[in-house]
Amino acid sequence: MSLTSLLSWALFPLYAVEGIRTRLRTPRLRPGTGPYQGRFEGGGTPVRLLVIGDSSVAGVGIGSLENGLAYQLASMLAGRTGRTVEWRAAGFNSATSNQLREVVVPNLPSQDFTHIYISVGFNDLKNFHSGPKWKKGFGELLYALKAKYPGAKVFWSCLMAPSGVPALTPGLAFVLGLRQPVINNIGKTLCEERGGQWVTSMPDIGRVHFCEDGVHASIRGNKDWAEHVVEEALAPSVLRLENQNEVDDEQDEMNRAL
Template sequence: MSLALKLALAPLLVAQALATRRRAPVLPEAEGAREGRVGEGERLALLIVGDSSAAGVGVATQEEALAGHLTRTLASEAQCRVSWQLVARSGITTAQALELVRQVRPMPAEIAVAVLGVNDVIDQVSAARAVQQRAALADWLRQAAGVRHVVFAPLPPVHRFPLLPQPLRHVMGADARAHDEAVARWAATRDDVSHVPIEWQLGPEHMAPDGFHPGEPVYRAIGEALARHIAQRLITPETGS
């Protein structure tokens, strides 16, 4: 969408955004442990960092959320014992995620998974700036937490979120695609970062009751896809890491 058209639509978009925020139910983060171990075999330390989608907003427990599906599938696919920690907070941007991990000082990990981006779009962070902030996050995780590879989940297809009215849905969806494409291009320039494109269905039946956050089917699809990427591309059978 052109800048001129976005500017022309700005009053309507602002009104729609405010009305949507007022009527959207506020869902809690998923309950349950935010660290643990699953599986048998060689140990793999995994750190999960992110926003509401990492925190499991939209489902009741972490077992149903991204962390549960990701760690169980990874342990099975890689035949390893996954020691994991989740550092996430609903509503945060990529820049705020970096501040969060700096405060928490998470456990040392070999692999980190980052689930971020929708709040960058909501806060109108430019795609270029969001990539810079992801680079800063990846660099900090490598230097401070010993992470050797950071896996970035894709932004979701915001243009299919049931909660959002048109044309807000179209505009936010276009911005989300631009952000995701920028992250993919940047990740392709580094061997210590990857961006994992994921295709998943996103009808109302797959979403949380608020029509904005993932439901359990989406968390399962994302968690399994990320786990397969890690197991098949980032872990060698000989060493388990």
């Protein structure tokens, strides 16, 4: 166990007191309503995108799921690549990695998704899950998704610094900030070992990126978050696949000609 992790456990009483105080004064916002799946028309073979995760996927605090992370990811991916994108959201408020693995994944449709984006980790962080517990929950979530959708490319974003979350008191943000590297480092390692790709956290986060409660992503936050993920990971993955398919088609034509 690292020194920073040990320090965070030593400061657990501060975390408990500040956490209760923050929860009592933070308003409860409802999940979004509207379409949880859809299709953006384009060219080529459809990209089938599953977005699974916590309150950001559930659209907490933003009214309509058309303002949510899944819809924005699909819309921007279609616009960036010109491909048809079929999307589905499976998100739930306060979901942790082990809840996604145990409850959500078994109830997902047996659809042949090509790309999966996971939004999870912040609830594991704020619930003070240990490194081994996060490793088990997130690691088994990756295994479950890869087992159910073996052809899909899987992506996960690193957590932003807790100090950037407006609702957190300085003391609470400090303690959680000591544990953030544990979540990120284990998450990166598991992605590399189990067939996923980790994405850097969104840069330049400000108050405008959060709802009135200072915790959940705002409409602007979801748009900027989606743009970052699409540009860094999803669009390059789709375009690489498209280029490889073109190479394979050309090779097939050459082989037939011979």
